[in-house]
Amino acid sequence: MAKTISLYGSSIGQKIVSAFTGLFLCGFLVIHVSGNLLLFKNDGGVSFDHYAGALSSSVLIRSIEILLFAGFAIHIFWGIRGWIFNRRARPKNYAEYNPSESSSLFSRIMLLSGSIVLFFLVVHLKNFWVPIRFGAQDLSDYDLVRIAFQSPLYDFFYVFCLVLLAFHLRQGFQAAFQSVGLRSLWLKAINMVAIIFWLLIPAAFAAMPLYFLLAKGGR
Amino acid sequence: MHITLNIWRQKDRNSQGGLVTYELSDVTPDMSLLEALDLLNLGLVRTGVDAIAFDNDCREGICGTCCLQINGRPHGPLKGVAACQIYMRSFEDNATIIIEPFRAKAFPIVKDLVIDRSAFDRIIQAGGFISVKTGGAPDGNTLPISKHTLETAFDAAACIGCGACVAACKNASAMLFVAAKVAHLGRLPQGQPERKQRALGMVAQMDSEGFGACSNTYACQYECPKQISVDNIAFLNSEILRAKIF
Numbered sequence: 018m019a020k021t022i023s024l025y026g027s028s029i030g031q032k033i034v035s036a037f038t039g040l041f042l043c044g045f046l047v048i049h050v051s052g053n054l055l056l057f058k059n060d061g062g063v064s065f066d067h068y069a070g071a072l073s074s075s076v077l078i079r080s081i082e083i084l085l086f087a088g089f090a091i092h093i094f095w096g097i098r099g100w101i102f103n104r105r106a107r108p109k110n111y112a113e114y115n116p117s118e119s120s121s122l123f124s125r126i127m128l129l130s131g132s133i134v135l136f137f138l139v140v141h142l143k144n145f146w147v148p149i150r151f152g153a154q155d156l157s158d159y160d161l162v163r164i165a166f167q168s169p170l171y172d173f174f175y176v177f178c179l180v181l182l183a184f185h186l187r188q189g190f191q192a193a194f195q196s197v198g199l200r201s202l203w204l205k206a207i208n209m210v211a212i213i214f215w216l217l218i219p220a221a222f223a224a225m226p227l228y229f230l231l232a233k234g235g236r
Numbered sequence: 237m238h239i240t241l242n243i244w245r246q247k248d249r250n251s252q253g254g255l256v257t258y259e260l261s262d263v264t265p266d267m268s269l270l271e272a273l274d275l276l277n278l279g280l281v282r283t284g285v286d287a288i289a290f291d292n293d294c295r296e297g298i299c300g301t302c303c304l305q306i307n308g309r310p311h312g313p314l315k316g317v318a319a320c321q322i323y324m325r326s327f328e329d330n331a332t333i334i335i336e337p338f339r340a341k342a343f344p345i346v347k348d349l350v351i352d353r354s355a356f357d358r359i360i361q362a363g364g365f366i367s368v369k370t371g372g373a374p375d376g377n378t379l380p381i382s383k384h385t386l387e388t389a390f391d392a393a394a395c396i397g398c399g400a401c402v403a404a405c406k407n408a409s410a411m412l413f414v415a416a417k418v419a420h421l422g423r424l425p426q427g428q429p430e431r432k433q434r435a436l437g438m439v440a441q442m443d444s445e446g447f448g449a450c451s452n453t454y455a456c457q458y459e460c461p462k463q464i465s466v467d468n469i470a471f472l473n474s475e476i477l478r479a480k481i482f
Contacts, residue, residue: 022440024480028409028449029439029473099449103407106341106448112244112255113334115308119404119458127451192452198474201467 029196031099036196038092039189043214045085050221057228062159069149069158093135100128123188130185137178166229176223183219190214237263237324240332241276243288246345249352253345255334265325269312269333270295270302272324289348297321297461300396303403304349305336310400310459318398318461338399340408341446355445356397356413363437364417366426385423392420394462401456401464407448412456414442415472416464422475435475 024030052072055065072078116125123130144165149158156164166172190211194200200207238261246253260276267275270292277287293301297318304319306312312322327333337345342355381389393416401412418435421427427434450469457466 022436022443022476022480024476027439027476028411028443028447029476030480031449032451033473033477099451103409103448103451106408106446107339107406108341109339111305111308111336111339112242113305113308113336116404116406116453116455118309119455120406120453124451124453125406188452195452195466195470196450196473198470198472198477201465201470 028102031095031102032196034095035092035099036193038088038095039193041088042085042092043186043190043193045088046214046218050218053225054221056159056162056225062157062163065159065162066157073150073152089138093131096128096131121188123184124192127185127188130181133178133181134185137175137182140174162225163229166226169230172226172230175226179219179223182222183215186219187211187215237261237265237327237329239263239272239324239327239330241272242332242334243349244336245288245348246337248347249344255336263324265323267324268295268320269304269306269322269324270320273335289346289350291350292320295320298396300398300461303338303351303353303399305338305403307334310338310403311398311461315458316461316463318396338403340399340402342408342410343399343402351399353397353399355447356399356410358445359410359414359438359441360417362441363430363434364421366421366430368426368429379425381425388467389420389423392416392423392464392468395420395460395464396462398461400459400461402447404455404459405448405450406453406455407451409450409456410442410445410447411450411469411472412460412464412466414438415466415468418475419468419471422471431475432479435472436479439472439476 022030025034052068053065055068056062058064145161148161166175191200191207194203194207238259241258241260242255243258244253245256258276258280260272260279263272263275270290273288273290281287291301291303293299295302297320300318302311302319304311306319306322311317311319313326314322335349337343337349337351343351343353346352395413395416397413399410399413402408402410405411418438421434422431452466454466457464
């Protein structure tokens with residue numbers, strides 16, 4: 018029994034890193050969606066602009082932002098690294114392979130769903146985070162969001178990506194607890210809380226463009 | 237019954253290999269799939285063709301030797317059953333059955349459907365045992381074990397090491413096998429002194445053999461002929477976390 022492993026270099030370590038960073042990013046989603054619910058307040062965007070302005074000027078939030086970017090970077094890097102590692106484990110595929118019988122689609126397309134969410138993230142940052150954070154526009158933050166969501170094409174892309182995010186979280190949230198060894202202990206609670214992450218949060222985000230497109234008619 | 241068999245034929249470890257089609261009549265519904273292969277081999281040998289090599293031993297579903305990928309699934313279409321316990325009544329008349337070896341970098345093909353699973357043996361050698369002297373059989377109840385612990389350890393001990401978990405996993409991960417062994421011994425009092433080294437050593441060996449990592453699809457649990465639970469993988473993950481951090 019002389020052999021041992023480094024936590025981060027091992028197959029289990031990479032899952033544990035993905036789990037902790039994934040749960041950290043889930044925490045960010047809660048905060049993000051909570052603040053953005055102010056978009057639904059019918060006050061012409063006053064509350065949302067106030068909230069967005071407070072975020073931009075807060076030193077604490079800006080420090081957390083660095084942590085958040087680090088969380089994304091580690092989660093993405095470890096995900097891709099793990100995928101490459103796993104591909105090497107079966108150099109020759111089966112002529113006939115029926116994985117749909119034994120596992121869910123969500124669980125098998127984590128790299129694909131994650132990649133689409135990453136693409137969405139880049140577009141999202143360019144459209145909202147960069148102008149709001151660096152203040153390079155004349156529009157209020159609320160108007161920036163409102164005008165962006167007037168485009169049905171952009172809204173379709175936005176909602177499509179959120180469906181993929183829902184897929185990613187449907188598998189990822191419970192898997193994170195499995196990877197740190199807690200899933201079987203708290204199974205019922207995890208499955209209930211998971212609904213918040215894979216259903217309610219993506220649905221709330223998806224409601225925002227639909228609200229501006231349909232209910233507000235672009236106003 | 238008449239069946240068409242598409243079987244992976246490969247001369248040796250370094251050959252290319254490919255699926256070869258065989259037509260087989262005179263199959264009865266009560267014949268096992270391995271008996272149908274025996275029948276096919278009898279015909280092949282009589283015509284001077286090399287018999288199809290496939291691993292089998294007990295033919296009672298308890299030894300884990302008959303590792304065949306049948307129609308895209310380890311051990312075939314039934315749940316909780318090893319390949320040797322698949323009977324021809326599970327297939328339609330005139331069915332086409334595709335039989336391949338389990339595929340993983342860590343399970344190189346020896347010939348046809350026979351694979352080298354000695355990677356599992358080396359994982360066991362890296363910690364899947366208890367090395368304390370146990371002496372004679374102890375008196376009953378001298379070593380109290382709770383009913384729950386006993387049951388979960390016994391469920392994990394039911395693993396027959398067939399490799400279906402590796403075959404089913406899209407990453408060819410051996411995590412369920414390793415987890416079953418670690419959970420079996422790690423839950424019992426006798427396994428405590430070597431608990432930490434066991435988990436670390438077996439995972440290190442598993443990684444060095446070239447198996448993939450678990451990505452929690454739980455296909456292994458579904459396809460396992462002994463229905464070993466993925467809760468054992470959670471146990472293994474927590475063992476590693478505890479050993480390395482706490």
